[in-house]
Every structure is written in structure tokens, then in C-alpha cells.
Amino acid sequence: MTKYKIILIVLLTTLVAPAAAQTSDADAAYRAANSLVLDQRWSEARDAMRQFARTYSRHDRADDASFYACYAQDQLDSASSAVFECYSDFVEAHGRSNYADDAKANMIRVARALSSAGQPEYMTRIRDLQQENDEDVALAALYALQNLGDDRALDTILAVYDRSTSDKVRSRIVYMLGDFDSDAVMPKLQEIALGNASVSVRKSAVYALGNHDSHNEAVTALKAIVASDAETEIRKTAVRALGNVDAPDMVPVLAELAAGSGDIELGKAAVYAMGNSDGAAAVEALKTIVSGDGAVEVRKAALYALGNSDHGGLVPFLAEIATSSTNAELAKTAAYAIGNHDSSAGSEALMSVVQNGKSVEVRKAALYALGNRDGARAVEMLREVAMSSDDNELQKAAVYAIGNADGESASRALRQIYGASESVEVRKAILYAIGNSEGRGARDFLMDVATTSAESELAKAAVYALGNHVDDDTSVLIEVLRKATNAEVRRAALYAIGNSDTSQATAALxxxxxxxxxxELRRAAVFALGNTGEDRAVSILVRVVQEDASTRVRTAAVQALGNIGTEAAQEALLKILEGGDD
Known part of the structure; x- marks a missing residue:
């Protein structure tokens, strides 16, 4: 009884009474229920707390009330299935509550009592909760053991690992093993990595090997893991760990894995590990892999690694691969790798690839890489290609690349190319690229094409490109509507207005x-209104339904109201239906 009173006192002291100044119904109800708990009037307290939790389910004291409803029931009948279920429901509904741990502990206590009374199924249900508690205790003990020294702690820790089934506990032990200098550690980590533990625990063991101070033993163990029949994920982790070993002889080990593993994923992992070192030996090894006859995917990975290297003198090597390789994938990858070397030599090399690449795809890759470079020189190189090439695909690639460059020089170059090109497809590409350019010059140019071009495809493309210049001002599109004579162009302008997020759009339509x-233009305007999604369009569309002479336009207006979908639009549709033909 004394123990019971102590526990009760501790729990009761956690009940914080709301300030007397609180006057809301919810606060008053909680204060009343709280008083019943403090007075140990358990039956009334249970009912009051349940009522509070139901009535004020969104109140910040709802989880408190739910817990104390269970707690009050617990005091009335501590070993009943009803108490167990009450705590179980609380944990499920309020898993993040401050009372969740108390509820779980009480569930375990009640389950043990029920099991002793002949209902063992409750112990099965709380096994996970029991394990959580056991894990917390075990982890606390492990942290304490770290301070006792190797001789006293290692044997115990290894025994705990073998005995435990918890990934949390096992992972913690693996990390701890990396700090021990005993001869028993390396074999144990290798055993764990190749054992039947979970993948996460085994990967932790691999990384612990890579971080260990015994480099020679670590390398031997990691190489054994790579050569094993373990899952690819474990072996790739071992390769990455080898790359993290701080030892001068790692490059030959990784190069051997990259060239001879026979597994593409392992080979790529070894290449990326070498790329992270960025030393002269690693660079030479990567170049050897690229020039070899290994798997294309591994050689491409080596090219990407070289592209990310800060080592000097790589551009000529990459340019040679880009222009001479008979494998288009390798050549393209080499071109993109050159693009990562931001230097004048890199720009000149890319231009050489554009001129001498063995395939259009490789030359296009070089153009796109040029487009990602800053500076007027890159824009000028791309302009020369677009102006002089007789290949439409290359011209379009150069145009798109210029479109990626910022500044007035890019916009000016695109306008020059437009004037010189005779291909409709290339000129459309130019218009879309100009649409992505900033500045009044680009906007005026697109406006001129939209309103004066005799080629409707080009005029429409200019209208759609103008859509990128609308921002909060549709006046330019409205101007197209006024000046354009081609019905398709005007329809395109209407759709562009409808898709613009501006207050002017509705009035213009x-x-x-x-x-x-x-x-047909009125019909296009109706659909454009439907695309605005604004209630301001509803009254306009209702007027169209009532007054427009064209059945097709009136039908389109009804459909547009449906597209708007707001409450006002739905109400308008109901009135149209109720009004019949009137």
C-alpha cells in the first residue's frame, strides 16, 4: 500500500491545474475533472475525463484527459482487459503525447497481471513495447560501458550483440566496436558484415571497418567483403568504405576493383570512390579506365569523375575521347565532362567537338555544354554554328543553348539568327528561346513577329513565347488581339490571356x-475565361449563356462555368438549369 501511495503522489503532482483566471467552458470542465482526480473519486473522474476528451477533442488537454480516464479506470480495476484496451487505444491515438511512455509502461504491467491470471495473449500483444523498454535499458548500459575501458567492456559488448535481436542495440554496438583497439574487433566486424543481420546493421559494420585505424587489416577485410557473395548493396558499401580509408595505396585497390570486378555497379562505385580522392594517381587511374575496354557504364562513370576533377590538364584528354571515340555514349559524356571545366581551353575544346564530333548527338551535347557557360565568347561560338550549319538539328541545338545563356547578347544573337534562317522549325525554336530571354528588346521582337508574320505557325509561336513576358500585365497580348489579322493567331492570344495570372485578363476577355x-474567337475567349478560375468570370459567362447568338458559344460558356468550379459557378449552373430556356 505504501508503494501504491508513493506512485499515486508522484502522478498526481504532474497534474497542473489551469490558472483560476481561465474562464472558457473547456478549461472549467477540465478543472472540474482534475479536481475529481485529485480527490481520488475514481469513478466520477473517469467519466468526467472521458466526457472532456469527447467534447473537446481538439483541446490541448485532450490527450491528458484521455490518459487520466484510463488511469482512473486502472485504479478501479487494475488487472482488467478494459484497462489494457484503454491504454492501448490511448497509445494508438496519442503516440506523441507526454503520457505515451507512462501508458506503455502501464500496459506492460497490466499485461503481466492478465497473463498470470490465465490470459497469456496479452503478453504477446505487448512484446514490442517490452522490447522498446529493454532496448532503452540496454542502450543506457552500453553508453555506460564505454567509460569502463577495453578489457572490461569488450567481452560484454560482444556477448550483448550475439544475444540481442534489436537493430537499434546492434547498430550501437557496431559503432562502439570501431573505437576498440583489440585484435578481436576486425574479425567481428567482418563477421557481422557478412552475417545474417539486417542490411542496415551490416552496412554499419562495413563503415566501421573503413573508419578503423588499422588500415591494413581494414583493407583486407573490406576487399574480402567485396569479393564475397554478399548482396550488391553491402559490397558497394565496402567499396565506398575503401575510398574513405586514409591510406596512400588505395588507388590501385580501387582501380583493380573498377576494371576487374565484373559487376558494373561495383565498378562504378570504385570509380566514384577514386574520383573523391582527386589526386594525381587517381586521375591517371581514371584515364586508364576510360581508355580501356571495360564496361561502357563504368567508363562513363570515370569520365564524369574526371569532369568533376580540379586536376589541371584534363581538357585535351576529354576532347580526344569526345572527337575520336566510336562509342557515341562515351563521346557525349566526354563532351559534358569538358563543360564542367570552366576555362577558355574548355570552350575551345567544345567548339572543336562541335566541328569534329563523329555524330550529330555528340556535337549537340557539345553545344548544350557551351550553352551552360557564361560569357559572350560562348554565345558567339553558338551563334556561328547556328548561322553557318546546314543541319537543322545542330542549328536548333545551338539556338536552345543560346537560350540558356543570360544577357542581352544572347537575345541579340537569337534575333540575328532568326533573320538569317530559312527554316520554319529553327525559327520557331528561336522564338521560344527568345521567350525565355529578358528585356524589352525580346518582347518587342516577339510582338512584331506575332502581328506581322505571314507565316501563322511563326506568329502563333511568338504569341506563346510572349506569354513568358506577361507577368502582371496582359497589355502586350491585348495589343496582339487588336493588331493581328490571322484568326489562329488571335485565338492563340486569347488562350495566352486566359492562362495569365493577371487581373487584366478577365476584363480583356x-x-x-x-x-x-x-x-469561334468568342468561343475561344469563353474557354480562356474558364481557365482563369475566377469568380469575376462567372457573371460574364452567365451573360454569354443568356445573350450570345451562337449555340456553340453558349454551350462553351456552360462548360467554362464547370471548369471554374467555385461555389459561385456551381450556383450559376443551377440557376441556368432551373431557368430552362428562359
């Missing part, structure tokens, strides 16, 4: 619906 004689 309303004006078109009032004044435009062409029913």
Missing part, C-alpha cells in the same frame, strides 16, 4: 466577347 463578330 469580356471586351472580346462583347465586340468580336467571329463566333
Amino acid at each position: 469580356d471586351s472580346i466577347l462583347k465586340d468580336e463578330r467571329d463566333p
